[in-house]
Amino acid sequence: MDAAQWANDSDDTTPVSVEGTGDVYHDIRDTLTTYTIEYQYANGVKMLLMDLVTARKRFWQFQLGESVKGVSVGMIFLGTEGWIW
Secondary structure (H helix, E strand, O other), rough: OHHHHHOOOOOOOOOEEEEEEEEEOOOOOOOOOEEEEEEEEHHHHHHHHEEEHHHHOOOOOHHHHHOOOOOOOOOOEEEEEEOOO
C-alpha cells in the first residue's frame, strides 16, 4: 500500500477509520482465506486492501493480471475521470 499512500499524500498520516471483514480457514491454519479492509482518510479518500480472489470479483481490472507476464497482483487507482492499474 506504499504507492497508494504516496499517491494520496498521506504517507506521514494515518487513516481516520479502518473497517474490515474476512473469512478464516476452518482447520489448523490461523490466517484469513478472504478479506477486505477499508481505510478512510481525512481528505475523503478510501483505500481498499483485499485478497486477490475478492479483488477479481469486485474489480474487473484485476483480471488483467494474468496477461501481464504472469503478474497476479496489482493496484488500481480509481478516480472520477478513469482508472490506472
